[in-house]
Amino acid sequence: MKKHESIGFVQTAILLFAYLSGSSIIVIPSPVITYASNSAWLSILLSMMFGLVILSVILYLLRLYPDKSFIGICRAVIGRWPTVIVACLMLTMAFHMASGIIIDVVAFMNSMMLPETPGYIFMCLMFIMSALLLRTGIESMARMFTILTIVVFLFWLTVIVLLIPSYQLDFLQPVFPDGMKPTLLGSYLTSGFPYGEIVLFAVILPFTRDIKSKPLKRSLVLVILLNGAMLTVTTLSTIMVLGPIATDKKYSLFVLAQTIEIGDMLERIEAIIGMSMIAGSLMKASITLFAIQTIITELFGLQDHRLLSNPLCLLVQIMSLSMPTTMKAWENLVLVIHPLWVGIAYILPLLLVTIVATFKQPARAAPA
Amino acid sequence: MLEKLTVLTAFYALATATDMRKLKAASRHGKWSYMALLLCSLYFSTDYLLDVQWPDLQWLARHILQHPAQAVIETLRAKHA
Numbered sequence: 001m002k003k004h005e006s007i008g009f010v011q012t013a014i015l016l017f018a019y020l021s022g023s024s025i026i027v028i029p030s031p032v033i034t035y036a037s038n039s040a041w042l043s044i045l046l047s048m049m050f051g052l053v054i055l056s057v058i059l060y061l062l063r064l065y066p067d068k069s070f071i072g073i074c075r076a077v078i079g080r081w082p083t084v085i086v087a088c089l090m091l092t093m094a095f096h097m098a099s100g101i102i103i104d105v106v107a108f109m110n111s112m113m114l115p116e117t118p119g120y121i122f123m124c125l126m127f128i129m130s131a132l133l134l135r136t137g138i139e140s141m142a143r144m145f146t147i148l149t150i151v152v153f154l155f156w157l158t159v160i161v162l163l164i165p166s167y168q169l170d171f172l173q174p175v176f177p178d179g180m181k182p183t184l185l186g187s188y189l190t191s192g193f194p195y196g197e198i199v200l201f202a203v204i205l206p207f208t209r210d211i212k213s214k215p216l217k218r219s220l221v222l223v224i225l226l227n228g229a230m231l232t233v234t235t236l237s238t239i240m241v242l243g244p245i246a247t248d249k250k251y252s253l254f255v256l257a258q259t260i261e262i263g264d265m266l267e268r269i270e271a272i273i274g275m276s277m278i279a280g281s282l283m284k285a286s287i288t289l290f291a292i293q294t295i296i297t298e299l300f301g302l303q304d305h306r307l308l309s310n311p312l313c314l315l316v317q318i319m320s321l322s323m324p325t326t327m328k329a330w331e332n333l334v335l336v337i338h339p340l341w342v343g344i345a346y347i348l349p350l351l352l353v354t355i356v357a358t359f360k361q362p363a364r365a366a367p368a
Numbered sequence: 369m370l371e372k373l374t375v376l377t378a379f380y381a382l383a384t385a386t387d388m389r390k391l392k393a394a395s396r397h398g399k400w401s402y403m404a405l406l407l408c409s410l411y412f413s414t415d416y417l418l419d420v421q422w423p424d425l426q427w428l429a430r431h432i433l434q435h436p437a438q439a440v441i442e443t444l445r446a447k448h449a
Binding site: 096307321 | 384
């Protein structure tokens, strides 16, 4: 793989954290609680384990072929045409993800903050920002996202800490009012979004300077654990503050921030969660778009990957303009179909390539 | 309709105006990829402009995956819910 650009292992870890947390800390708690009720936090922990397994598989594959990109590995392992099929499968999901992130931002802004503003205004601003980020490349993105990630994390922490007086531990029980099945249902959802999506990050991992290094592996595992802890704490906070009405509230972290009232001086701080949602979504959308751009560039052997930045962003924006017929149809797609789609487009190809690579490994090592 | 047309014109102008010089210097593969992405965007633009609900990725996913995904949900859903 020609490495024109490269990033350090800490930057890679921050990118993964931004990619995983992005919009999920605001979007995920409500549907998981709807599915799994009081055991939603357990669902998240279960799917986090699944995320760790996926990460181990990716790192194993990249350790076998340390000098190749993900598409390069597929080509070496399964051949040219099967690689095209794998890439096309991954692209269907990646395009759906990128446009979905933008649709989520528009839905959030229209329902919570600026109901009168047309959706295409937010889309246009996201389009300009993500196109500029794609043009600057992965190094600048990593540098910029480090600051944004810290800001988003601090905003999240502020809200969680300020909510402490409102927590009611009684709301946490019973943990399994309907048995274990709803917990597994919640895990099904979160295994697709955000943990199954780690597979797309395999396209970005080869940009790391020393892919085989132990600190990289350790920091990526730490990032998944931290993300899991954040999602679990957010879900627990939602249950402890909102209790039985937690399932009715979309964007629960935003609703939680609305309830904060410390004396008469600290209230109405939900705007910082709004900012976190926008910043997180922008980071996730940009990383997803960068992965799409890398896949297409490597698939067609293009010299200048920045050439595709604008048409790619344009395509995703127009896809998000034309896609959802109704919000109900969109929610059905995200809550019901998305996890299975992730399984077929991301996880199955990854497992297939890894199994073939494992069997091919001795033949590859023999001449050396 | 006019509003949608204005939005699309603004999007296309923003995207293509800054790429003209780069596109001239690009390889044949690069030009083809660029045009392919623009063609796809034109398809979705027409869908958005005329509101014709042409097949898209979500339509495809719904047709292929709705039933198996629904079966998973029903299997795991609590009985009384």
